[in-house]
Ligand SMILES: Nc1ncnc2c1ncn2[C@@H]1O[C@H](COP(=O)(O)OP(=O)(O)O)[C@@H](O)[C@H]1O
């Protein structure tokens with residue numbers, strides 16, 4: 668089953684807001700693979716990402732340069748355009764893999780040009796690969812589907828959901844496998860606790876129905 672979060676954007680500004688939310692989840696080494704036609708909004712999405720990462724340089728399409736590098740933000744951002752790349756040989760030739768080790772985030776347009784790229788990159792479990800598909804559903808409307816491979820650092824399960832705890836109003840992420848819970852939007856092994864511990868430490872009963880708006884990530 669393919670689990671994804673879907674957004675509807677009604678303007679370029681909406682798209683930038685959605686990508687800013689995604690940006691809060693990014694950490695060094697993560698990869699965004701875009702899918703979507705010309706004019707879908709991949710570059711617009713990247714502009715929002717860049718702004719949220721604290722990049723003030725104008726983000727332009729890397730069509731001719733193949734990669735644009737932005738290094739002034741919270742994380743370096745490497746924005747690729749793979750439109751004219753259709754083989755692994757080409758991908759190696761442009762140094763795509765070298766960028767993986769530079770401690771930044773890669774955002775690649777036209778990732779669908781390279782068959783099996785996601786599986787190829789997924790071998791290293793320390794990084795999250797997000798697939799972002801943007802579909803044009805109207806002049807200014809876009810459907811944005813985000814699918815991530817978020818893995819629980821405690822048990823390795825990828826059954827992660829997001830929900831709001833009714834009693835505290837906190838948005839949390841929960842591993843369905845082992846019950847690990849994070850109040851941060853981003854999973855990291857140093858701020859984990861379990862659902863039971865989180866609730867009990869606040870004098871609450873650890874009932875799953877205390878969660879609302881549950882969404883699989
Ligand atoms: N909701 C929306 N989200 C993103 N772009 C939109 C939206 N509505 C209209 N647009 C326009 O669509 C175009 C998207 O272009 P761009 O981001 O360069 O696409 P791509 O990189 O996918 O080819 C821009 O001109 C943008 O202003």
Ligand SMILES: [Mg+2]
Pocket residue numbers: 709710728776
């Ligand atoms: Mg583009």
